[in-house]
Amino acid sequence: MKRLMSLLLVACISLSTTACEYRDIDKILFITAILVDVGDKEGTYDVYFEAFRPSSSGGAVDQAGDRLIYGVTDVNVMEATDLLNNYANLTLKFSQTKMLLFTRRAAELGLEKHINLWHHANDFTVRTYIAIWDADPKKFEEVQLEGEKHLGIYLRTHIDNTEASTSHIKVVTMIDIMNASAIEGKILPIPMVKPIEKGKAQIIDFPGVALVRQYKMVGEIPSDKSNYLMYMLDHVRSDFIGIKNPSAEDAETVIVTMKSKTKTILSPSQDGMKVRKIVQAKAMLYGTQDKFIPSREAIADMEKQLNQELKEQCMDLYETYTSMGLDIFNLGESIYRRYPWFDQTDLFTKIDFSVEAHFEIQGSNYKLGFNLNPVNESHQSKKRR
Amino acid sequence: MSNPILDVIEKTLSETSDVQYKSIPISRGTLTIVFINNIVEKRLLSFHLLEPLLHTLKSLDSMEAIQDVICTPVTEILNTPEEAIEKLLSGYAVITTDFDPRALCCDVSDYSSRNVQKPDTDPVIKGPQEGFTESIENNLSLIRKRIRNKDLIIKMFTLGTSSQTPVAVIYLQGAAPEKLVEHVLNKVSQLKTNVVLETNYIEEEFKERITLFDTVGNHEKPDVICANLFEGRVAIMVEGSPSVAVLPYFFMENFQSPDDYYTNRYVVAAMRIFRYFSFVVSILLPAFYVALTTYHHSLVPMVFLFKLASARAGVPFPSIAEILLMILFLELSREAGRRLPKSIGTTLSLVSTLILGETALKAGLASGGTIVIVGIYAVTTLINPKLVGPTIILSVINVILSSIFGLHGFYLFFIMMIAHLASLDSCGYPYLYPMGTIGQNSSNSKDLLVRGKLKEISYNTLGGKKKP
Numbered sequence: 001m002k003r004l005m006s007l008l009l010v011a012c013i014s015l016s017t018t019a020c021e022y023r024d025i026d027k028i029l030f031i032t033a034i035l036v037d038v039g040d041k042e043g044t045y046d047v048y049f050e051a052f053r054p055s056s057s058g059g060a061v062d063q064a065g066d067r068l069i070y071g072v073t074d075v076n077v078m079e080a081t082d083l084l085n086n087y088a089n090l091t092l093k094f095s096q097t098k099m100l101l102f103t104r105r106a107a108e109l110g111l112e113k114h115i116n117l118w119h120h121a122n123d124f125t126v127r128t129y130i131a132i133w134d135a136d137p138k139k140f141e142e143v144q145l146e147g148e149k150h151l152g153i154y155l156r157t158h159i160d161n162t163e164a165s166t167s168h169i170k171v172v173t174m175i176d177i178m179n180a181s182a183i184e185g186k187i188l189p190i191p192m193v194k195p196i197e198k199g200k201a202q203i204i205d206f207p208g209v210a211l212v213r214q215y216k217m218v219g220e221i222p223s224d225k226s227n228y229l230m231y232m233l234d235h236v237r238s239d240f241i242g243i244k245n246p247s248a249e250d251a252e253t254v255i256v257t258m259k260s261k262t263k264t265i266l267s268p269s270q271d272g273m274k275v276r277k278i279v280q281a282k283a284m285l286y287g288t289q290d291k292f293i294p295s296r297e298a299i300a301d302m303e304k305q306l307n308q309e310l311k312e313q314c315m316d317l318y319e320t321y322t323s324m325g326l327d328i329f330n331l332g333e334s335i336y337r338r339y340p341w342f343d344q345t346d347l348f349t350k351i352d353f354s355v356e357a358h359f360e361i362q363g364s365n366y367k368l369g370f371n372l373n374p375v376n377e378s379h380q381s382k383k384r385r
Numbered sequence: 386m387s388n389p390i391l392d393v394i395e396k397t398l399s400e401t402s403d404v405q406y407k408s409i410p411i412s413r414g415t416l417t418i419v420f421i422n423n424i425v426e427k428r429l430l431s432f433h434l435l436e437p438l439l440h441t442l443k444s445l446d447s448m449e450a451i452q453d454v455i456c457t458p459v460t461e462i463l464n465t466p467e468e469a470i471e472k473l474l475s476g477y478a479v480i481t482t483d484f485d486p487r488a489l490c491c492d493v494s495d496y497s498s499r500n501v502q503k504p505d506t507d508p509v510i511k512g513p514q515e516g517f518t519e520s521i522e523n524n525l526s527l528i529r530k531r532i533r534n535k536d537l538i539i540k541m542f543t544l545g546t547s548s549q550t551p552v553a554v555i556y557l558q559g560a561a562p563e564k565l566v567e568h569v570l571n572k573v574s575q576l577k578t579n580v581v582l583e584t585n586y587i588e589e590e591f592k593e594r595i596t597l598f599d600t601v602g603n604h605e606k607p608d609v610i611c612a613n614l615f616e617g618r619v620a621i622m623v624e625g626s627p628s629v630a631v632l633p634y635f636f637m638e639n640f641q642s643p644d645d646y647y648t649n650r651y652v653v654a655a656m657r658i659f660r661y662f663s664f665v666v667s668i669l670l671p672a673f674y675v676a677l678t679t680y681h682h683s684l685v686p687m688v689f690l691f692k693l694a695s696a697r698a699g700v701p702f703p704s705i706a707e708i709l710l711m712i713l714f715l716e717l718s719r720e721a722g723r724r725l726p727k728s729i730g731t732t733l734s735l736v737s738t739l740i741l742g743e744t745a746l747k748a749g750l751a752s753g754g755t756i757v758i759v760g761i762y763a764v765t766t767l768i769n770p771k772l773v774g775p776t777i778i779l780s781v782i783n784v785i786l787s788s789i790f791g792l793h794g795f796y797l798f799f800i801m802m803i804a805h806l807a808s809l810d811s812c813g814y815p816y817l818y819p820m821g822t823i824g825q826n827s828s829n830s831k832d833l834l835v836r837g838k839l840k841e842i843s844y845n846t847l848g849g850k851k852k853p
Contacts, residue, residue: 023682024678026699
């Protein structure tokens with residue numbers, strides 16, 4: 001019996017390993033980024049692959065590997081990888097594909113075919129980030145970034161950092177886009193990336209976010225407005241907002257949001273739905289032009305400015321995009337989740353939308369920063385006593 | 386008239402040139418002293434045997450009278466030539482007369498042995514430094530010095546039909562479970578072997594399963610053996626061996642060191658965790674590396690993956706061959722270093738390090754990643770010296786399985802290893818004790834991952850009747 005069990009175990013393991021094959025790590029071509037553009041012929045695409053090829057300059061010192069770009073033009077979706085297999089002398093692996101990029105044209109035409117193909121490829125991961133390449137596809141090959149040869153790797157880190165520090169963009173993975181497309185009318189803001197030259201160096205800029213609905217790019221929000229979209233989507237980790245300096249004329253102060261929470265309050269009424277977005281945020285003084293004299297009035301003034309600014313900007317976004325028929329704050333989804341019976345025909349005419357913002361500006365910490373909260377003040381005075 | 390015992394001795398040991406016969410005429414006839422030259426203490430022979438005999442020659446008219454005169458502490462009247470020969474070979478002097486058919490033996494033995502020294506195994510920074518020697522008497526005295534207890538039982542056996550080796554079974558009555566004592570005594574007394582030269586000759590009788598792991602403990606330090614005796618274990622000591630076997634022995638003890646009981650217990654806790662960790666690393670790391678770099682590339686973080694891939698570029702061997710060759714050369718150099726004198730051993734280590742490390746890397750014969758992995762493997766195997774042998778073999782098996790089945794093989798190996806360990810026992814006690822055991826001793830162990838207070842750690846782990 002024991003022998004039988006052992007044989008069974010070994011057989012099961014042998015069968016389960018059939019999907020894998022022994023392949024040394026240096027005999028593999030790792031695809032780090034893919035760019036999809038529309039081909040010259042109708043229904044075809046130009047696909048560019050950025051690959052990492054392991055290489056060593058004969059010693060242990062240089063182990064950075066090579067950046068290879070393979071381009072296949074005028075092919076349909078299925079042909080792209082087949083052709084690439086013919087071009088490359090190493091085995092292709094998509095497990096390290098960090099970025100799946102689409103040109104604006106390709107995104108407007110539709111991402112569905114590509115997403116379906118890539119996510120079915122056996123070693124492709126659904127965690128791959130999606131972005132819109134807002135530049136000439138040739139730049140994909142030419143771009144030379146400082147500190148990292150591979151655009152895919154660079155972009156992945158860059159997007160992570162930008163999302164965490166400025167909240168102008170939101171990470172969108174392949175699984176996100178598939179999930180979003182399952183909900184009718186849901187809009188997903190996908191980061192747009194653009195290589196620009198600053199002096200001699202090339203850097204990647206985020207000109208804004210592309211609005212994708214049902215796998216198609218339907219609009220965009222420039223980067224100076226996209227952070228307000230993130231407030232409404234409750235996706236702010238940290239954000240910088242410039243307001244007037246209350247202590248000096250013609251000067252600005254910069255406030256950094258440390259924490260933000262957005263609640264969506266839905267109140268159905270006879271003739272529609274009242275939607276209130278309530279933003280509660282904690283912020284800190286980040287920097288100031290000229291002098292800044294902390295006082296209860298100055299802080300209150302700044303908080304008021306922030307509340308006003310956020311409210312105006314968000315309302316402006318709402319009005320602009322609803323006029324284009326785009327539900328950028330995904331209000332339809334929120335309503336459907338809570339009130340599935342609500343008839344969403346001509347949704348925007350039935351919605352009474354409003355934004356409330358409650359910023360609280362805090363010092364850097366309890367002792368050293370300014371503390372204008374009466375509760376805290378009394379606590380501090382008690383401590384002193 | 387001659388003595389029958391003397392006749393047999395002369396006949397039996399006629400070919401041996403170190404047997405000495407000294408005849409002394411006494412009032413009723415002749416007294417013959419027989420001894421083996423190299424294993425007796427000459428001064429004892431002269432002052433405690435010959436001198437009293439020579440001073441009282443006239444009154445030596447019976448074997449009892451001779452026994453009364455002799456000053457050596459151990460004397461015994463023997464009735465058969467076999468007994469006499471056994472005693473002779475054990476360093477006794479045998480006295481025969483031509484008026485009495487019996488013989489008298491007295492202990493004047495002096496086997497050459499080294500002094501009590503620091504043992505090479507189980508070195509400690511703090512705590513007793515004494516180690517056992519090859520003399521069973523010295524070793525027993527070291528035990529007696531530490532346990533002055535009437536319950537300390539030492540049972541002597543003579544094992545090996547050819548070697549006639551004295552063997553001592555030691556235990557603390559009451560602390561050691563009766564079944565355990567009975568089991569060990571039965572095994573030892575029924576042991577039929579031609580030669581016993583070392584403890585391992587007996588240990589092998591207690592290893593019932595085919596395994597790489599030791600299910601019988603081995604220590605060269607009397608304090609460790611005493612602690613084990615207090616826990617209710619049984620020790621077996623063999624003449625000619627400085628290592629003393631202890632039964633039962635558990636897997637967890639491979640990670641314990643004598644130092645653990647003499648130093649700060651919080652530091653000890655950290656050290657023990659390091660030892661467990663290093664065992665796991667040494668067995669699993671090379672195989673894990675092979676599995677990830679040959680099958681499951683997607684599980685390696687990107688930065689590591691690209692570094693590893695670039696480092697391997699240009700290496701002529703496949704990953705599996707590369708790592709097995711590196712381990713092979715490492716073990717060869719380790720084995721060579723172990724047998725060589727220290728001065729040459731150091732040179733060898735240096736050369737090996739150069740060949741295995743930098744030179745192999747520069748020549749492109751090995752990748753940096755593999756060298757780092759084998760380096761970590763080498764260091765971690767040395768942290769648990771008692772497990773070096775099993776670790777090497779198991780690591781290689783794991784590497785081979787992982788190279789065939791990938792991570793599936795890796796998991797298979799891990800499951801099978803745990804199952805194998807769980808299937809072992811030492812004298813009927815589960816080898817993984819106290820882990821995975823149920824009952825009164827399972828969860829109250831205060832000496833497993835971390836050591837509890839010395840006065841609180843259990844001295845009754847084996848279920849003996851009373852605490853010592």
